[in-house]
Amino acid sequence: MRIVSGSAKGRAIAGPKSTSFHIRPTADRVRETIFNVLGQFLDGQKVLDLYAGTGALGLEAVSRGAGSAVLVDQDREAQALCRQNTDALGFASQVELLAQPVVRALESLRRRNERFELIFADPPYAARVVETVLEGVTGAALLAPSGMLVVEHDKREGAPDAHAGLTLEDQRRFGDTLVSFYRAP
Numbered sequence: 488m489r490i491v492s493g494s495a496k497g498r499a500i501a502g503p504k505s506t507s508f509h510i511r512p513t514a515d516r517v518r519e520t521i522f523n524v525l526g527q528f529l530d531g532q533k534v535l536d537l538y539a540g541t542g543a544l545g546l547e548a549v550s551r552g553a554g555s556a557v558l559v560d561q562d563r564e565a566q567a568l569c570r571q572n573t574d575a576l577g578f579a580s581q582v583e584l585l586a587q588p589v590v591r592a593l594e595s596l597r598r599r600n601e602r603f604e605l606i607f608a609d610p611p612y613a614a615r616v617v618e619t620v621l622e623g624v625t626g627a628a629l630l631a632p633s634g635m636l637v638v639e640h641d642k643r644e645g646a647p648d649a650h651a652g653l654t655l656e657d658q659r660r661f662g663d664t665l666v667s668f669y670r671a672p
Contacts, residue, residue, distance in 0.1 A: 488512055488543060490576070491519045493528070493550030500572045502541055503564060510540045510565050513609055513639060517661050518547050521637060524657055524668060525605070529553040532604040535596070535629065537589050537620065542569035542582070544607040544637075549578050553605070559585045559592040590623060597627035604634045612641040612663075618650070621669070625651035636669040 490498045503510040513521075521544070531554035536545030538560060545556035556578075558569045566586045573582045585592045589610075606629065608620045617640050624636055636653060640646065646667040648655045653669040660666075 488541065489515060490547055490550045491515055492522065493547070493552065495546070495550040495576045495578075498576060500541055500543055500546065500575070501568055503568065510562065510568070511609075511611070512541045513543055514661070517639070517664060517666065518543060520659055520661075521666060522547065522551060524659065525635060525637070529605065533557075533602070533631075535559070535601075535603040535606040537592070537606065537608040538610045539569050539584075540565050540609065542572050544609065545582065546572055546576055546578060548605060548607075549581050550576070553581075555581050555583070557583045557585060557592075557596070557601075557603075559587070559589055561586065561588045589620075593623045593627040593629065596629055601629060602631040602634075603629055604631045606630055606634065606636045607639075608636065609639040612644070615641070615644050617644055617646050617667070621647070621650040621653060625653060630671040632671060634671045636671070638667045638669070640665055640667065 529552045534548040534553045534556040539558035642665045656670045657668040
C-alpha cells in the first residue's frame with residue numbers, strides 16, 4: 488500500500504499482518520477513485536476517518552492538503568498501524584487518534600462541537616452498519632454544511648438514497664465493494 492497523491496505521494500504505508508483478517512485496508516485504486524470524485528486537493532479541510540484500520544484514507548487526505556484528520560479505531564493492531572503510518576509520513580502534528588469504539592468517539596466529538604468537511608467510514612462489511620453510521624454521524628451533527636460522508640460497504644448491503652438531510656450523490660462499485668458518497672445540505 489502507498490499514498491496515491493499529494494505531499495507524501497508514493498510513500499509506503501504499513502498494512503496488517505497477513506494473518507490479520509479483521510483489518511481490511513482500502514485498496515490504492517479505490518482510494519484514488521474516491522479522491523478523484525472528491526477533488527484532488529482538500530485545502531485545509533478537517534477530516535474524520537471512522538474505522539480507520541491503517542489510517543490510509545485519513546492520511547491520504549492529509550497528504551492532499553487536509554488541515555487535520557481524526558482517526559478512530561478500537562482495535563489495538565489498527566491503532567498501532569495508524570500511529571506507525573502517521574509517524575512515518577511525518578503527519579503527527581496534524582493527526583489525532585481516538586482509540587475507542589466509533590459510537591463513543593462520535594459522542595466525544597459531538598461534545599467537543601467538532602465539525603468535519605469530510606468523513607470517511609469503512610466499517611467491517613460483516614457488521615452491516617451503513618444505516619447506523621449515517622444515523623451516528625447525523626445524530627452527532629458532525630458533518631459541516633455541504634460536507635461529504637463517504638461510506639465503503641459490501642455491495643450486498645443497501646445504502647439509502649437519502650438519510651436525515653444527507654443525499655446520496657454518487658456510488659462507485661469495485662468488485663464486492665461499493666462506495667457511497669453522501670452530501671450534507
